[in-house]
Amino acid sequence: LPGRKVLIVYAHQEPKSLNGSLKSVAVEELSKQGCSVTVSDLYAMQFEPRATRNDIVGRLHNLEEFDYGVEVREAYKRGDLSSDLIEEQKKVQEADLLIFQFPLYWFSMPAIMKGWMDRVLVEGFAHQFPDCYSSGFLKNKLALFSFTTGGSQEMYTKGGISGDIRYLLWPMQHGIMHYCGVKVLAPHICFAPESVSEEERKEMLLAWAQRLKTLWKEKPIDCSPEWYFK
Amino acid sequence: LPGRKVLIVYAHQEPKSLNGSLKSVAVEELSKQGCSVTVSDLYAMQFEPRATRNDIVGRLHNLEEFDYGVEVREAYKRGDLSSDLIEEQKKVQEADLLIFQFPLYWFSMPAIMKGWMDRVLVEGFAHQFPDCYSSGFLKNKLALFSFTTGGSQEMYTKGGISGDIRYLLWPMQHGIMHYCGVKVLAPHICFAPESVSEEERKEMLLAWAQRLKTLWKEKPIDCSPEWYFK
Numbered sequence: 001l002p003g004r005k006v007l008i009v010y011a012h013q014e015p016k017s018l019n020g021s022l023k024s025v026a027v028e029e030l031s032k033q034g035c036s037v038t039v040s041d042l043y044a045m046q047f048e049p050r051a052t053r054n055d056i057v058g059r060l061h062n063l064e065e066f067d068y069g070v071e072v073r074e075a076y077k078r079g080d081l082s083s084d085l086i087e088e089q090k091k092v093q094e095a096d097l098l099i100f101q102f103p104l105y106w107f108s109m110p111a112i113m114k115g116w117m118d119r120v121l122v123e124g125f126a127h128q129f130p131d132c133y134s135s136g137f138l139k140n141k142l143a144l145f146s147f148t149t150g151g152s153q154e155m156y157t158k159g160g161i162s163g164d165i166r167y168l169l170w171p172m173q174h175g176i177m178h179y180c181g182v183k184v185l186a187p188h189i190c191f192a193p194e195s196v197s198e199e200e201r202k203e204m205l206l207a208w209a210q211r212l213k214t215l216w217k218e219k220p221i222d223c224s225p226e227w228y229f230k
Numbered sequence: 231l232p233g234r235k236v237l238i239v240y241a242h243q244e245p246k247s248l249n250g251s252l253k254s255v256a257v258e259e260l261s262k263q264g265c266s267v268t269v270s271d272l273y274a275m276q277f278e279p280r281a282t283r284n285d286i287v288g289r290l291h292n293l294e295e296f297d298y299g300v301e302v303r304e305a306y307k308r309g310d311l312s313s314d315l316i317e318e319q320k321k322v323q324e325a326d327l328l329i330f331q332f333p334l335y336w337f338s339m340p341a342i343m344k345g346w347m348d349r350v351l352v353e354g355f356a357h358q359f360p361d362c363y364s365s366g367f368l369k370n371k372l373a374l375f376s377f378t379t380g381g382s383q384e385m386y387t388k389g390g391i392s393g394d395i396r397y398l399l400w401p402m403q404h405g406i407m408h409y410c411g412v413k414v415l416a417p418h419i420c421f422a423p424e425s426v427s428e429e430e431r432k433e434m435l436l437a438w439a440q441r442l443k444t445l446w447k448e449k450p451i452d453c454s455p456e457w458y459f460k
Contacts (some may be wrong), residue, residue: 012283014296049279052243064246065426069380105348107405108338111279111356114342133391162362162409163455168401173339175398194297220348225393229459 001216002034007095011102011113015035018193018201019149023101024207026146029212038091042112048084049115055082057126073123088120097215098143100172104150105139107168117176126180136215138179143177145169146188148210152189165189166228174223183220231446232264233331237325240344241332248378248431253331255435256376267451268321272342278314279345285312302351311352318350320457327445328373328412330402332379337398347406356410366411372450373407375399376438384422395419395459404453413450416445 008026014018023039030037040047051068053060060066061074075081080161081089102109110115121127126134149156149165156165165187173184188211189203221227238256242249248335253269259411262266270277281298283290290296291304305311309318322328326432339347351357357366379395395417402413418441420434451457 010277013252013298043280043282046280049345050273051340051342052273065246067247068243090242105281106344106351106409107401108344110281111341111345111348114336114338115279118335118341119335121312126247153345158455162405167397167455167459168405171337171398174393179336179392194352218432225388225397227416229397 004030004033004035004096004216006035006037006092006097006099007028007091008037008039008041008099008101009042009116010039011100011110012115017103018190018204019101019103020104021205022146022190022208025149026099026101026212029209031069033213039096040087040091040116040123042116043120045084047112047116049112049116049118051115055085056080057082069123072119076122076124076136085119085122088116089122089125092120092126092138092141094143096209098141098177099146101146101147104168105164109147109172121176132179132181134181136179137220138177139183141182142185143173143182144185144188145172148190148193150194151192152195156191170228173221174228178223184223185215185218186221233262234260234265234326234446235259235324236265236266236267236327236329237270237321237342238329238331239272239346240269241330241340245272247333248420248434249331249333249434252376252378252438255439256329256442258330259439265444269323270318270346272346275314277342277346279342279348279349281345285315286310287312287357302349306352306354314354315349319348319352319355322350322356322368322371326371328371328407329376330373331376333378333393334398337392339377339402341407351406351410359438362409362411364411366409368407369411369413372415373403373412374415374445375402378420378423380424381422382425386421394458399447400458403451404458408453413446414453415448416451451454 008023008174010023014020022095026035055070056075057080102113126138151162154164158164167185177184188208193201238253240253245287247361257267257337286305291301330341332408381392384390385392388394399417407414423431
């Protein structure tokens, strides 16, 4: 939709990869619609995944015992978070839609993207108990997890050895995005692209472009245990 | 048990934290039993969580397009993984039991520990499809996830807003450890230590020490969807 703002948080080392192409397809299609698109290319940025004292500029709140959650909460209030975090928070604040594009690593996102979650979604900025889930501070935003897998679609079924793919979406979609109040669109999953033909990979890119054309008409999923485990 | 080897993979920034104390209690109790205990103190080691080209020493297998999974698999075969990974793999290889000690960050482990999983458990070393799950290369080892939460135990129940705590254990226990053939002991969870009294925190440490006394007699959980989602 013209005027809508999209942040793509992207974690792949290789621009020529399918993940790189999926990201480019999204930039292209959404820009064509008149959206303003920003990309956080985590590997290219050498984004820091570790939650450490370096995230707080200047003096600590508690000099005796370092509690990361407390320190970043207090630093956020004072405007004393490190500049890379302030920048990411600005992008999140402005975005109507967050797209996370990554290869599935161990039933989850790569560490570099987990570090983005750990460090950017600070208490006071994204949530503040009991302001979580429906009253999280990022409400009125949408999120979409778009990823590739190594395993096949059959492995990721209820009877398959890796279980229903929805099982592993719970921590990411519900535990992170929904906790911050973000509404979640259905995930976009490319199963085992490395085991299919070049032709089929092209179809995967086309399917993603196609979905994006009507993305703004989609309704969020019902992010409750039933969606994941029923 | 005398002679048993334990690797504790530990991720907390502050030695004085409850996580730090839980780690120390485990080192003490297991050493007292005659076990040989090794700790990978990830923050102190400034462990690198990002999966990049730096994990491969020397020339790449494919110079045209960087595929991390392929490159580390090939580097492992040639003995060309970076030295920090070789060191961690040695510790894993020797261990009978892996204990992961961490504060829960966003329904999962902190990024620095996710990076340990992403980078250490290389194909060829820990698994090689179809050698996964019951035939994963790390069979005959045990793993135990020991962690603290911010949220209360009531939040993490089937009817609670954060859902049954077992839901979030699926990717870590089944998706990572079980995939590599490791058998999983019941998790050890300290709920919301920051919301309880000093006295109760001490009881948490005692309960952990107590459990460790008979740990070697425990049977692994049945790591199937029923355990998690029934």
